[in-house]
Amino acid sequence: MAEEMRIVLRNYGKIDPLKIDDYIASGGYNALNKARGMSQADLINEVKASNLRGRGGAGFNCGAKWNFAYQAQADQKYVICNADEGEPGTYKDRLIMEGDPQSLLEGMAICGYAIGATQGFIYCRGEYPSVVKTLNAAIAQAKEKGVLGDFSIEVRMGAGAYVCGEETALIESIEGKRGEPRIKPPFPPVIGLWGKPTIVNNVETFANIPAIVEKGAAWYAGIGTPSYPGTKIVTLTGDVVNKTFFEVPTDTTIREVIFGFGGGILGGKAFKAVQIGGTSGAFIPAANLDTPIGFDAMTAIGAALGSGAVFVLNDTRDIVDVTARIAKFFAHESCGKCAPCREGTMRMHDLMDKINAGQGKAADVALLNKLGRVMSYSCLCGLGQAAPSPVLTTIEHFAADYNAKLA
C-alpha cells in the first residue's frame, strides 16, 4: 500500500506551533535565507521548475504566476494567502495553520522576495477564529525574531462567504467590499489588491514553498505524478472508516485513498460514489476508482482534485437527496452578480428539491442537464462554472437513482 508522505505537514504534531524556536530548530527559515541569497529570477525559475501547481483548485503553475507579478512594474505589490477554505469537507489549510503556521509565513515571505512585495495578507475564513489567533501569535513571534525582514503580514478575516475563495472576490473582501468576483482579465498578478500586482496562493501552496527552496526543484518534481508533482492533503468524510486526513503523493489512486488510507467503507457496506475536491466536485462512480488523484488524471475523467476533500457515500445513501442538499449550498453561496449563477443556482436547487420530493419529471432532469451545461461555460467565475458539476455527474453516473424518484 502507498505510504503517506508529509511535506506540507512535515512539522505537524512534531513541533509546538506557538513556539517559533521549535520551527527554527527543525530547519525553519533556512529556505527563506537561501532564497534571499538567490536572484529573484533564479528563485522564480526554481519554483517554476519544481512544477508546483496551485493547490487551491485551478492548478496553475505557481512559478509562472509569480513571474507575472515579478515582471509587473509597480511601487507596491502584495502577497495574499488564500485561507478561505470553504469547500465543505475540507480542513487541510486549518491543519497547516494550526499545526505549523510559520511554514506558511515563510512561504509567503519567499514569494514576497521573489516578486518584490513587502506586504502580505492572510485572508482566513471567519469560521476559524482560533486559527486567526494562532496566526497573529505566529506573526508576532516572527516579527520579534526578525526572521521576516522587511516583509509584513496581516491577517484579515472572512465573514461567511464561500465565493471569497475565488481570488478576485477575496481581494474585494480584503478591500472591505462585498465579495464579488471581478471581471478577468486583468488578472491579479497584473492588477490585484488596490490595483497593484498581487499573488494569491492557497495555504497549502505556500507551505510547499520552503521545502522546494530548501531541497530543490528536481527533488519536488520527482514526487508523485510528473504533471502535478508533490503531495496533496486529502480529508476524508462521509461513509469511510477513517474520517481523517492524509498527505499523499499525487500519483496515489482514489481507491488507495478510500480503501487503503481510509480503511474502506464504514459498517462493511458497499461503495457507491465519492465526491472529490469539495462540494463543487464531480461524483465519481466505482468504475473510475483507479484514477490517480493528480490534476490532469482527474480532469481526464471529468472530475477535479480541487481542495482534496474526499466525500464517500455508501450504497444505501440517497444520492439525489445529497445532491439536492449540495444544490442548496450553491444557491446560498452564489454572490448574485452574474445572471446565470444567481438565477441558475436557485433553479438548480428548486429542480433538485422537486425531484427529491418525488415530484420531478424526466423533463426536469433534462432541464437540469441543459442548465448545468450552460452555467458551466457562461458564468462569470469558477463558482457558477463548477456548481453544476455534482448535479451533472450524478445524473450521468446515477441516472437510475433519479429515475427511481421521478413522479
Place this chain on the structure above:
Amino acid sequence: MINVTIDGIKASVPDGSTILQAAKNVGINIPTLCYHPDQSVKANCRVCVCEVEGNRLLQAACSQPVFEGMVIKTRTPKVIEARKTILELILAHHPQDCLNCIRNENCELQSLAAEYFIRDNPFELKVRGLAKDLSTPSLFRDPNKCVLCRRCIEACSVVQIVNALGLEERGSHAMVVPSLGKDLIDSPCIMCGQCIHACPVGAIGEVEDIDKLLAAIADPETVVVTQIAPAVRLALSEEIGMNTGDLPMEVFVAGLKQIGFDHVLHTNFTADLTILEEGNELLKRLSTGGTLPMFTSCSPGWINFCETFYPDLLDNLSTCKSPQQMFGSLVKTYWADKMGIAPSKIFSVSIMPCVAKKFEASRPEMNASGFRDVDIVLTTREIGRLFRMSGVDFRKLAPQPFSPWMGEYTGAAVIFGATGGVMEAALRTVYEVVMQETLEDVNFTVARGFEGIKEAEVDLNGTVVKVAIAHGLGHARKLMDQVRAGESPYHFIEIMACPGGCVGGGGQPITKANVKRIERLDAIYIEDEAMPVRKSHENVEVKKIYEDFLHEPLGHKSHELLHTHYHAKNKSFL
C-alpha cells in the same frame, strides 16, 4: 491594430477593443442587457457571451479584450443555447405583465425575448412578490422587475454621486435597494430620475398623473391651464415618431388644445422672468456683499441635492423659485385676474422634462397663490403617452397660438433647457443692464457643450464676474466642495441635476446614451438662433407684468410670489 476573425470575417481592429466593439466594426450586432454605452463594463448579465476558439468557456463580448489571431464565433448553437437559457432564467424571475408595464415596447429585456423567440419558458415563473415602492411623488420602484444589471446604481452613485441605491443580500436574494433597505423617500434619493434612463426594464419609472389630468379635463367647471418647459418640445418629437426638435411649437400647442387643455402657456415666460429676478439678485449680492457665489435654483433635483448634501450652503442658493413654480403662483393670481377666471377653478398643469418637478410642486411652501400653485406635473413621456392615447395626428394639425399674458418667450428662455443655458441667458441680460449698451453677439459659446464643468469670465465695467456651470451632480459636487472649503473663485454657479441639463432630464424620453442628450442640445441652440428676440428683458409680456403687477424685480410682490427659502434635509444616512 489587432487581427481577429469574427464569424469567418477577417478584421483588423484597434488595440484594446472588446469583442463587442470588434464585432460592431464588422457589422455584427451582439445582444446585450447590462451593457451601457456611458457606463463601466459590468459583464454580469452574460447575454453577450461568444465562443473563442481554444477556450471551453464562453466569453462575455462586452468585457473580453481581443488578442492577435483571436477567432470569435458569435452565433454557434452553443452560444445561442447559452443566451436563450440565460434569457429564460431572467424572464422566469420577472413578472410577465409586459402589457401593463410602463416600459412596454421600450424594454431591453422584452426586445431580447422577442429576438430570441422565447416561447415556452421551461423554468417555472417565480416572481419576488414584493411591494412597489410608491413613497415618492416623483418615481416608483418595482423591485420585482429588477434584473440586477446595476446600471441604476452606477447612475446614482457614479454619475450623480447621490448613493441612494445599493445592493442587499446575495445570490438569488440579492436586490437593488435604496440605502439601508428603506423606501426611496427615506433614502438620500434626490428624485432626479437618472436611474429611470439607466434601467433597461420597468423596475423604475415616473409616478404617472395622467388620470388626474383626464378627470380635470372632463370637468366642465375646471379651466385646465398648462405650461410647457423649455426642453420638452424637442424631445417630445422623439416620443411621437419625429426627429429630435422637429415638432413645431404651435403644432404642439394645437395638439394640447385638441386633447382638451383650455389654455396653453409657456414656462419659458417665467424663465425670462427668472432671468430678471435672478439677474438682479446677483447684481444685488455683488454690490451689497451678499453670499457668493450665488447658485441657480431652477433644477429641483439640484435643490434636493443641496438641501440633502450641502445644507450649509443653502444661503448661496438664489431665492428665486424655479420657473415652474413662478408660473404656478402667477397663473392663479396675475393671469387669473387678467383673464377674469376664478383661481379656484384653475387646474394648473405643468409639462416637464423632469420627475423631481413632481416633488417640487408638492412642497408645502409652494402655495403662494393661496392654492396649490401647480396641481400636477406631467413628464415628456407622459405627454407622449397622452397624445398616443388621444390619437392626435400632428401632421394634420394647424398651428395655434399661446394664450395671452404668459405665453411669450425669448431665445434666452429656450436655452434654459441646456446645461449652461441659464448662465448664458443671465449674462445676456446682466451685461446690458450693467453696461447700458446693446450686446451685439448674444452667443456665449463658452457656456455651451457637454463638458462636465465649464467656466467663464465676463468683464462688467471693470468688475470681472467669474461664473461656472456644472451638469450632473457628480460634477456639481466638485464645485460645491470648493465653495464649502472657501476656495471657490466664482461669483455665480449654474447647476443642473441631470447630465446635459433638462434635455437629459429624468422625465425625457428614455435616453440610454449621452449622444442623444448632445443631439438635443444642438436642437436647442437651433431654436434659440431662430428666435426673433433672444434676451429675456426684451420679452414684452415680461415688461408688461412688471408694469401692471410686479412693479420691479425683487420687489414686494416678487418676494411674495416668486421667491422662496430652503430647508436642510436632516438625513443621517448618506
Place this chain on the structure above:
Amino acid sequence: MNFQEILAKYADKPGGMIEAFHAIQEQLNYLPEEVIIEAAKVFDKPVAQAYGVATFYSMFSTDKRGKYVIRICESAPCHVAGAAEVVAALEQELGIKMGETTADGLFSLEFTECVGQCQATPVITINGEPSLDVTPAKISGIIAACK
C-alpha cells in the same frame, strides 16, 4: 468599548470595515442600523455600500440576535452524518425554529455552511466555538452549559 470606539480603532485600516463589523458583532451579536451608518462615515463609504457589505456576508446579521448564536452546519458531510436530527433536537430543546431567537433573548438558531471541522461531523458552533460529533442526545447538555 462602544461601537464608535471600536470603529475608531479600525478607521486607519484600509478596507477594515469587515474587521470592524466582526469586532462589533463580538459585543452586540448583530449590526444595528446606527453601526452601519457610523461605519460608512468612518470608512468614508456611502451608507448604501456599507449596508451592501453588512448584508452580503452570512456571519453578519442586521437583525437582533440572541446572546448565543448557534449555527448548525448543513453542508453535505454533516448532512449525511445526521445534521437534520441535530436541527430537530435544537428546535425542540429551545422551542424555536431555525432563524429564530428565544423569547429570553439568549439563543438564536441559524444554518451555516461548512465550518471546516469535518473530521467530527455533525458540527455546530456556538458564538464561533465548534462543538464536534454532536448528536441529539448531547443537545440538552450543550444548551445547559451555555446557561
